[in-house]
Amino acid sequence: MTQMISTVAVDQCAAEACGDNRHAISIIHGLGIEYEWSERDALRDLRVFHGCVNVPVRLPAYIRSVK
Numbered sequence: 001m002t003q004m005i006s007t008v009a010v011d012q013c014a015a016e017a018c019g020d021n022r023h024a025i026s027i028i029h030g031l032g033i034e035y036e037w038s039e040r041d042a043l044r045d046l047r048v049f050h051g052c053v054n055v056p057v058r059l060p061a062y063i064r065s066v067k
Helices: 012-017 024-030
Strands: 006-011 037-041 046-052 063-066
Touching: 006 012, 006 024, 012 024, 024 046
Parallel strands: none
Antiparallel strands: 006 046, 006 063, 037 046
């Protein structure tokens, strides 16, 4: 796990395709990631989480780090 603050995005369509039907916030909480705030990107069906800490090095395919 890293303590560096980062931004991660959960692709809800890709999560469902992988069999994970939980809400993006539940997915993030399940991984132990803490965040400051989130926003929905309706155009790309993403939920973007800002100010994240405790981000695992290995993430599911439907979660990516945003630069």
